[in-house]
Amino acid sequence: MIYREAGQFKSTYADDQAIFPIRQDRISLTIFGLLAFLGVPMVIDDYWANAVFIPLLVFTLAALGLNILIGYCGQLSLGTGAFMAVGAYATYKLMTAFPDLNFIIIVVLSGFVTAGVGVLFGLPSLRIKGFYLAVATLAAQFFLVWLFNKVGWFFNYNATGQINATRMEVFGVQITGPEATPTSRYLFCLLFTVVFALVAKNLVRGRIGRSWMAIRDMDIAAELIGIRPLHTKLLAFAVSSFYVGMAGSLYFSVWLGAAEVTEAFSINQSFYVLFMVIIGGLGTILGSFLGAAFMVLMPILLKNFMVGGIGVEVVTAKHVEIMVMGILIVTFLILEPHGLARLWQIMKEKLRLWPFPY
Amino acid sequence: MSERRHPIGEQLLSVDHISLSFGGVKALSDISLYVKEHEIFSIIGPNGAGKTSMLNVINGFYHPQEGEITFRGVHRKRMRPYEAAKQGIARTFQNVALFKGMSTLDNLMSGRLLKMHKNIFWQALHLGPAREEELQHREKVEEIIDFLEIQAIRKVPVGRLPYGLQKRVELGRALAMEPDLLLLDEPMAGMNLEEKQDMCRFILDINEEYGTTMILIEHDMGVVMDISDRVAVLDYGRKIADGPPDEVRANQEVIDAYLGVSHD
Amino acid sequence: MDLLFFSETLISGLMAGVMYALVALGFVLIFKASGVFNFAQGVLCLFAALALYDFISEDGWVYQLFGFALPVWLGILLTIGVMIAVAWLIERLVLRHLVNQDPIILFMATIGLAYVLEGVGDILFGSDVKPLDIGIPQGASDYLLDHHNLYIEKLEVVAAVTAAVLVAVLATFFQKTRIGRALRAVADDHQAALSVGISLNTIWVIVWSVAGIVALVAGIMWGSKSGVQFSLSLIALKALPVLILGGFTSVPGAIVGGLIIGVGEKVAEIYAGPLVGGAIENWFAYMLALVFLLFRPQGLFGERIIERV
Numbered sequence: 001m002i003y004r005e006a007g008q009f010k011s012t013y014a015d016d017q018a019i020f021p022i023r024q025d026r027i028s029l030t031i032f033g034l035l036a037f038l039g040v041p042m043v044i045d046d047y048w049a050n051a052v053f054i055p056l057l058v059f060t061l062a063a064l065g066l067n068i069l070i071g072y073c074g075q076l077s078l079g080t081g082a083f084m085a086v087g088a089y090a091t092y093k094l095m096t097a098f099p100d101l102n103f104i105i106i107v108v109l110s111g112f113v114t115a116g117v118g119v120l121f122g123l124p125s126l127r128i129k130g131f132y133l134a135v136a137t138l139a140a141q142f143f144l145v146w147l148f149n150k151v152g153w154f155f156n157y158n159a160t161g162q163i164n165a166t167r168m169e170v171f172g173v174q175i176t177g178p179e180a181t182p183t184s185r186y187l188f189c190l191l192f193t194v195v196f197a198l199v200a201k202n203l204v205r206g207r208i209g210r211s212w213m214a215i216r217d218m219d220i221a222a223e224l225i226g227i228r229p230l231h232t233k234l235l236a237f238a239v240s241s242f243y244v245g246m247a248g249s250l251y252f253s254v255w256l257g258a259a260e261v262t263e264a265f266s267i268n269q270s271f272y273v274l275f276m277v278i279i280g281g282l283g284t285i286l287g288s289f290l291g292a293a294f295m296v297l298m299p300i301l302l303k304n305f306m307v308g309g310i311g312v313e314v315v316t317a318k319h320v321e322i323m324v325m326g327i328l329i330v331t332f333l334i335l336e337p338h339g340l341a342r343l344w345q346i347m348k349e350k351l352r353l354w355p356f357p358y
Numbered sequence: 359m360s361e362r363r364h365p366i367g368e369q370l371l372s373v374d375h376i377s378l379s380f381g382g383v384k385a386l387s388d389i390s391l392y393v394k395e396h397e398i399f400s401i402i403g404p405n406g407a408g409k410t411s412m413l414n415v416i417n418g419f420y421h422p423q424e425g426e427i428t429f430r431g432v433h434r435k436r437m438r439p440y441e442a443a444k445q446g447i448a449r450t451f452q453n454v455a456l457f458k459g460m461s462t463l464d465n466l467m468s469g470r471l472l473k474m475h476k477n478i479f480w481q482a483l484h485l486g487p488a489r490e491e492e493l494q495h496r497e498k499v500e501e502i503i504d505f506l507e508i509q510a511i512r513k514v515p516v517g518r519l520p521y522g523l524q525k526r527v528e529l530g531r532a533l534a535m536e537p538d539l540l541l542l543d544e545p546m547a548g549m550n551l552e553e554k555q556d557m558c559r560f561i562l563d564i565n566e567e568y569g570t571t572m573i574l575i576e577h578d579m580g581v582v583m584d585i586s587d588r589v590a591v592l593d594y595g596r597k598i599a600d601g602p603p604d605e606v607r608a609n610q611e612v613i614d615a616y617l618g619v620s621h622d
Numbered sequence: 623m624d625l626l627f628f629s630e631t632l633i634s635g636l637m638a639g640v641m642y643a644l645v646a647l648g649f650v651l652i653f654k655a656s657g658v659f660n661f662a663q664g665v666l667c668l669f670a671a672l673a674l675y676d677f678i679s680e681d682g683w684v685y686q687l688f689g690f691a692l693p694v695w696l697g698i699l700l701t702i703g704v705m706i707a708v709a710w711l712i713e714r715l716v717l718r719h720l721v722n723q724d725p726i727i728l729f730m731a732t733i734g735l736a737y738v739l740e741g742v743g744d745i746l747f748g749s750d751v752k753p754l755d756i757g758i759p760q761g762a763s764d765y766l767l768d769h770h771n772l773y774i775e776k777l778e779v780v781a782a783v784t785a786a787v788l789v790a791v792l793a794t795f796f797q798k799t800r801i802g803r804a805l806r807a808v809a810d811d812h813q814a815a816l817s818v819g820i821s822l823n824t825i826w827v828i829v830w831s832v833a834g835i836v837a838l839v840a841g842i843m844w845g846s847k848s849g850v851q852f853s854l855s856l857i858a859l860k861a862l863p864v865l866i867l868g869g870f871t872s873v874p875g876a877i878v879g880g881l882i883i884g885v886g887e888k889v890a891e892i893y894a895g896p897l898v899g900g901a902i903e904n905w906f907a908y909m910l911a912l913v914f915l916l917f918r919p920q921g922l923f924g925e926r927i928i929e930r931v
Contacts, residue, residue: 139908202484217457226443226472323741329734
C-alpha cells in the first residue's frame with residue numbers, strides 16, 4: 001500500500017531510464033540526503049566521526065570500486081588493500097611536496113595514480129580468468145606492500161616507516177591534520193562519496209556498464225558484439241582502482257591521520273572490502289553502501305553488546321567477534337547469496353502489497 | 359512469388375578451399391561456397407558435419423589452416439570476431455549466448471555498442487551527448503522490440519526467460535547490430551510448431567524489410583526447403599551439394615547421406 | 623659461487639617446498655572432489671595441531687580434566703576423530719546448502735569458515751604459541767653434517783619422507799579403491815555421479831575428512847618446526863601459487879609445485895634478497911605464479927580449459 005507505483009506512468013524513455021523512477025524512492029532519498037548533509041553535522045563529534053561515519057563513507061567508496069571490478073565486470077581481485085595503499089602513499093607524497101594544493105585535487109590525483117597502477121596489474125586479465133586472476137592480484141597485493149615498506153622514497157625516508165598526514169585545506173577549511181573538525185572531515189568524505197556514487201551509477205547504466213556486464217556474463221559472446229575484451233577489462237581495472245585509490249587516500253589522510261603499510265593495507269583489508277561487496281550485493285550500487293554499512297557497523301555492535309552488555313573480556317570478545325563474523329558471512333551466503341541489495345528488493349516487493357496478503 | 363524488395367544481388371561472401379582441423383580431427387575439408395547479397399542461404403547436413411564450424415570460421419572464432427574468406431571483396435585468412443562484427447557480420451548460437459545477468463532491453467542495447475562512442479567523461483555525467491546517444495539508440499532498439507513482439511519482457515533478466523523467448527531475444531540482439539550478414543545457428547532448435555512459425559516469419563520479414571543476407575543452419579527440412587534461396591549440404595566436413603532447394607532435394611548423394619526417402 | 627652453500631640452499635628450499643606441498647595436498651583433494659577452493663585449509667592445519675597439542679600436553683583441557691596427558695599415538699587418533707567430526711559438521715551445516723552456487727560464493731564461504739575455525743580455536747585453546755613435540759627428532763642431521771658438511775634438519779627429512787608416503791597412499795586410494803573411484807566420478811560431474819547412486823554428501827564428508835587428516839600431518843610438521851601459531855593459517859595463501867604451478871587438480875602437481883616454489887623462494891631470498899633489502903619471500907612465489915600463468919594458465923599438470931561455443 002505504501003509502495004505503489006500505480007499511477008506513475010513514464011511517457012518518455014528518459015523518464016524510464018532515470019535512476020529513481022518511482023516517486024516514493026525520490027522522496028525517501030531527499031529525506032535521507034537532508035539528514036546526511038544537514039542533520040548529521042549538527043550532532044557529530046570525534047568519536048562518532050572516527051568510529052562510524054567516516055569509515056562508513058570511505059569504505060563505501062572502496063566497495064563501489066571493487067564492485068565495479070568484480071560485480072559488474074566479473075574480474076576477481078584480492079589486491080584491494082594494496083591499491084588503497086597506492087592511493088594513500090600517492091596522497092602522502094603529494095601533500096608533502098605541495099602543501100598548499102587544494103586537497104580535493106590531491107585526492108583525485110591519487111585516484112588517477114592508482115588507476116595507472118591498476119591497469120598495470122590488470123594486464124594479465126586477458127590471458128587469465130577467475131581464480132587464477134585472483135592469484136595475479138595477490139602478487140600485486142604482496143609486492144606493493146613490500147615495496148612501500150622497503151623503499152624509503154615512499155615514506156620520505158623517515159625513521160619509523162610510518163606515513164603521517166600533514167595539514168591540508170580546501171578553500172580555507174582544514175580537512176586533515178590535527179585541527180580539522182569532525183564536521184569538516186565528515187562533509188568532505190560525504191561529498192566525495194555522493195558525487196562518485198552518482199558517477200558510478202551513470203557509468204554502469206550506460207554503454208560502459210553494459211560492456212562490462214557483457215564481459216562478465218559471457219566474454220566470448222561479448223567479442224562478437226564488437227566489444228574488445230582487453231580494453232573493457234582494463235577500463236574496469238582503471239575505474240575500480242581510481243575509486244579504491246581515493247578510498248585509500250581518504251582512509252589515510254582524513255580518517256586515520258597516519259598509517260603503517262603492513263597493518264593498514266594488508267590482505268585482511270582486501271578481504272574486508274571483498275566481504276562488503278559480496279554481502280552487499282555483487283553488481284549493484286546500493287549493495288556497496290549496504291555492504292560497507294554492514295561490515296563497519298557489525299563489529300561495533302558486537303563489541304558493545306559483548307563487552308558493554310554482558311561483560312565479556314576484551315581479548316575473548318575479539319576472538320568471538322572473529323568467529324561471529326565468520327558465522328554471519330557463511331549464513332548470509334547460504335541464505336541470500338545475492339546480498340543485502342536483493343533482500344532490499346524483495347522487501348520493496350512485499351511493501352507493494354502490504355498489508356494485503358496477496 | 360511476389361517481387362522482392364531487395365532482389366538478390368552479387369556475391370557478398372565467398373569461402374574458398376577452407377580446411378579446418380583440431381588436432382587430429384578434420385572438421386572441414388576443402389569447402390568452397392558463396393553467398394549472394396540479400397539471399398537466404400541454408401547449410402544442412404547430419405550432426406557433426408561441420409556446419410557450426412563453418413559459421414565459426416566465417417565469424418572469426420576458428421582460424422582455418424587453409425583457405426580464404428572474401429567478404430565484400432576483401433580477402434582474409436584470419437579475422438577476430440571483433441573485426442567480423444565491425445564489418446557487419448552478426449550471429450546467433452545453438453546454445454543461446456545471451457548475457458544472462460542483463461535484461462532483454464540491456465541485451466539488445468548491447469548490440470548497439472559498436473555504434474556508441476561518447477567518451478567516458480560524458481558517460482560519467484550522463485548529460486548532454488551521452489544521454490542523447492543513449493536515448494537515440496533506445497528508440498532504435500524499441501523498433502526491434504516491437505518487430506519481435508517482446509515488449510512484455512523488456513525488463514526481465516534473460517536468464518529467467520523460457521528457451522524460445524531467449525532465442526528471440528538473441529535474434530533481436532543480432533538485429534540491433536544492423537548487420538549485412540546474419541549467421542543463424544539452428545534458430546528453431548527446441549521450438550514447438552507455433553514458435554517455429556513465428557521464427558520463420560521473423561526471418562522472412564527481416565530479409566524482406568532490411569535485405570539482410572542470411573546464412574541459416576537448420577534441421578527442419580520443411581523450413582529449409584520453404585524459405586531458402588539456395589542450400590548447401592555438408593557431410594563429414596565435405597560439401598556434397600550446393601544449389602536451389604529443389605535441385606538439392608533430388609540429389610542422390612544428399613538423399614543417401616541425410617534426407618532419406620519417404621516410404622508411403 | 624660456493625657449491626656447498628648453494629646445495630644447502632637448494633636442499634633447504636626443497637624441504638620448505640615439501641612443507642608447502644603438504645598443505646597444498648589438502649587443497650587439491652577438496653578441489654578435485656567438490657570444485658571448491660578451500661581457503662580454510664590452512665586454518666584446518668592450525669586447528670588440528672591445536673587439538674593435538676591439547677590432547678598430549680600438560681596445559682591442555684585433557685590434562686586439566688583428567689590429570690594426565692594422552693600418549694602421542696592416542697592423541698593423534700583422537701585428533702583424527704576430531705577432524706572427521708569437523709568435516710561432518712562442515713558438510714552438514716555449510717556445504718549442503720551451497721550445492722549449486724557460484725564458485726566465488728563457495729570460496730567466500732570457506733573464508734567465512736576459516737574465520738569461524740580460527741575464532742573457535744582461539745577461544746578453546748588460546749592464541750599463544752605452543753611448541754609441539756611428538757617425538758620427531760630435532761636439530762641437524764649429524765650424519766650429513768659430519769660426513770658431507772651439509773646442514774640439514776632431521777625434521778625436514780622426516781617431513782619429506784612423510785610427504786612421499788602420504789602421496790603414495792593417496793594415489794593408491796584414488797586409483798584402487800571403490801571410494802577413490804567414486805571421488806573421481808564426483809570430481810568429474812556432480813549430476814552424473816548422483817545419477818549412478820553416489821551420495822554427494824557422504825563423498826564430501828569423506829573428502830573433507832581426508833583433507834583434515836592431511837591437514838593434521840601438515841600441522842604436525844609445521845608445528846614441530848616453528849610452534850603452533852596463528853601464522854599457520856596464512857599458509858593457505860602461499861598454497862595458491864603452489865597450486866597454480868602444479869594445477870589445481872593434481873596430486874603430483876601439488877608436490878612438484880611446492881618444491882619449485884620452495885626452491886625458488888629460498889634461492890631468490892638468499893641471492894637476490896640482500897640486493898633489495900630482503901623479505902623477497904613475501905611476494906616472490908606470487909610473482910613466479912603470475913609469470914607462469916601468463917604462459918601456461920592451467921599449471922604444469924592441470925587440465926586444459928577448453929571453451930566451446
